[in-house]
Amino acid sequence: MFRRPPILHCRNCGGAVVYRVPDDGDTKPRAVCTLCHTVHYENPLNVVGTVPHLDGRVLLCKRNIEPRWGKWTLPAGFMELDETTAEGAARETDEEAGARIEMQALFSVINVKQVGQVHFFYRARLLSDAFAPGVETIEARLFTEAQIPWDEIAFRTVRDTLRHFFDDQRRGHFGMHHFDIG
Ligand SMILES: [Zn+2]
Numbered sequence: 630m631f632r633r634p635p636i637l638h639c640r641n642c643g644g645a646v647v648y649r650v651p652d653d654g655d656t657k658p659r660a661v662c663t664l665c666h667t668v669h670y671e672n673p674l675n676v677v678g679t680v681p682h683l684d685g686r687v688l689l690c691k692r693n694i695e696p697r698w699g700k701w702t703l704p705a706g707f708m709e710l711d712e713t714t715a716e717g718a719a720r721e722t723d724e725e726a727g728a729r730i731e732m733q734a735l736f737s738v739i740n741v742k743q744v745g746q747v748h749f750f751y752r753a754r755l756l757s758d759a760f761a762p763g764v765e766t767i768e769a770r771l772f773t774e775a776q777i778p779w780d781e782i783a784f785r786t787v788r789d790t791l792r793h794f795f796d797d798q799r800r801g802h803f804g805m806h807h808f809d810i811g
Pocket of ligand 1: 643644662664665667
């Protein structure tokens with residue numbers, strides 16, 4: 630998704646921030662306030678989502694937002710501070726697809742080092758094939774493996790998760806897939 634812009638102002642006092650290695654034995658440049666000397670640590674963000682499925686088909690959402698407007702994705706988004714990974718994944722599925730689901734096991738965990746993100750996808754059993762897409766979604770639709778628009782998938786984490794899902798489905802056993810991208 631996005632690479633984060635640098636921090637410009639201190640969250641503590643609003644002062645200007647510079648990137649430098651702090652004096653406390655740290656080894657990485659950090660955003661350090663020039664006035665109150667607060668060090669602002671930046672860490673990876675969690676993206677949480679689901680693989681909603683029904684009778685061997687998977688639910689995809691056509692994005693109504695940038696980046697990748699008009700491309701297809703699994704329901705997923707940034708985890709909020711007051712929720713667990715599974716709660717966030719269920720919330721995103723409701724917001725983006727209006728889908729009724731039963732959450733299942735964690736299915737993929739993907740490090741996307743280049744943009745400082747970790748993506749978590751849970752399998753989720755659809756309780757109905759009626760969807761009510763939110764404002765971020767143009768269309769929500771079920772796809773068989775043969776129908777998946779592989780060249781129109783918004784993100785590599787989604788494409789790889791879908792490939793693992795259909796491979797596992799064919800084998801009749803769902804594993805947990807942990808891998809790294811870029
Ligand atoms: Zn400050």
